[in-house]
Amino acid sequence: MRNDLMRFFCTAFLGVRVVASGSLHHVASTVKDALDDKDLGQLLIFDDSTGKQIDVDFRGKTDDVLQRIGEQFGDLPGTEVNDEPTRRVGRPKLGVVSGEVTLLPRHWEWLKSQPGGASVTLRKLVDEARRAVGEQSKIRESQEATHHFMTAIAGNFHQYEEALRELYAGDLNRFYHFIDDWAPDIRNYIKSLSAKAFTEGNS
Known part of the structure; x- marks a missing residue:
């Protein structure tokens, strides 16, 4: 296998x-x-x-x-593929790539006034944006996974629609409230699937 x-x-x-x-x-x-x-x-x-x-x-x-x-299932999720080239012994390259950025004068003035200068500030801004997008992606994937399961097995359960609304509203406490009296195995599996569907402030 x-x-x-x-x-x-x-x-x-x-x-x-x-x-x-x-x-x-x-x-x-x-x-x-x-x-x-x-x-x-x-x-x-x-x-x-x-x-x-x-x-x-x-x-x-x-x-x-x-x-x-x-x-x-020839190629299943989770397959580990190592596409990285063989690393050579020695000092690693930083991987910095130069490129052209077009900004208004006020943008350049602000960037130059930041600690580390324009390049360092731009890299920080890009990293922060990537983290924010990644977090939103995790929330959306968790919501969708929970929705798929709930629709398949709990679509006729008491307060199903109310629970689904709170899932997408991001209200963890109300979501748990509406699924509280569901069968334990189903409730616990839903909680597992929805673990990343809520922001820290609501979890």
């Missing part, structure tokens, strides 16, 4: 109960050996990183199931 299969983590639900979690290889093997065909037909497996449902064909023996999974 490919190593990347072992890094593709997921969780299997039978109704409102978690029956297996871990790598897709582990989950598929566990449920295939433990459940009958009727239960397997009702099983829902979710990708822990995206909250999306994973379709697995459980026909045949366990080896047949795992072989099909390997064929279906």
Whole structure:
């Protein structure tokens, strides 16, 4: 079995109960050996990183199931690829690249007045912007993963719509309030998926 299969983590639900979690290889093997065909037909497996449902064909023996999974998921999320060139011994290059920046005179005056000068200030501003964008991206991905799972398994639950609104509003306390009386396994999985969906001030 490919190593990347072992890094593709997921969780299997039978109704409102978690029956297996871990790598897709582990989950598929566990449920295939433990459940009958009727239960397997009702099983829902979710990708822990995206909250999306994973379709697995459980026909045949366990080896047949795992072989099909390997064929279906040729390149799975989490595959580690090392594209970096071999590093040479010696002093590393700083990687500074020069380029043209067009600004108004008042912008140049402000940059030159900052500690370290224009170049240092511009690099700091770019780094800060990259961090801000990265943080927003993590929030959005966590929201989307939570939304995928909630829609698939909790769409008819009490206060589903209210909880979804608070997820996107970024109100952690109210979000938790609306899912508080949901089945424990589902509630805990939602909390795991939504862990990065809220800013520090609301978490």
